[in-house]
Amino acid sequence: MALEYKELYRIAREARENAYAPYSRFRVGAALLTRTGRVFTGVNVENASYGAAICAERTACVKAVSEGERDFTAIATVSDRGAAPMCGICRQFLSEFSTEMKVITGDDEEHLEVKTLAELLPENFTL
Numbered sequence: 511m512a513l514e515y516k517e518l519y520r521i522a523r524e525a526r527e528n529a530y531a532p533y534s535r536f537r538v539g540a541a542l543l544t545r546t547g548r549v550f551t552g553v554n555v556e557n558a559s560y561g562a563a564i565c566a567e568r569t570a571c572v573k574a575v576s577e578g579e580r581d582f583t584a585i586a587t588v589s590d591r592g593a594a595p596m597c598g599i600c601r602q603f604l605s606e607f608s609t610e611m612k613v614i615t616g617d618d619e620e621h622l623e624v625k626t627l628a629e630l631l632p633e634n635f636t637l
């Protein structure tokens with residue numbers, strides 16, 4: 511399993527190349543794994559209207575849901591400054607689909623931090 515996380519992390523790092531972050535210069539890549547074994551990548555996409563930016567994690571999530579996938583088992587993220595702790599909006603956004611999914615980040619693939627989403631966001635909001 512650790513190997514699988516490393517591979518997911520590498521995919522996130524490669525995806526980071528496509529980040530559009532001219533304002534923050536903080537590029538982020540994400541790779542979201544589904545139970546069926548598909549991987550959806552995402553990057554942050556910023557905008558001249560700063561608040562319109564979307565994070566890499568939510569980009570990956572909306573791509574997956576748009577393609578009919580909602581059962582997520584893990585997500586890896588990495589910024590170009592190393593580990594990318596997921597923001598609160600993305601924690602809540604992803605928790606809609608799974609709180610048991612693993613969230614993987616780190617400065618490099620030999621130093622990955624793995625937590626469940628429930629650890630990162632206890633008591634997520636639900637209706």
Ligand SMILES: O=c1ccn([C@H]2C[C@H](O)[C@@H](CO)O2)c(=O)[nH]1
Pocket residue numbers: 531534536537538553554555556563564565566567587594595596597
């Ligand atoms: O986990 C994170 C944290 C930040 N960002 C993006 C949002 C914005 O474009 C830039 C700076 O906050 O990084 C992500 O994509 N994921």
Ligand SMILES: [Zn+2]
Pocket residue numbers: 565566567568596597598599600601
């Ligand atoms: Zn976010």
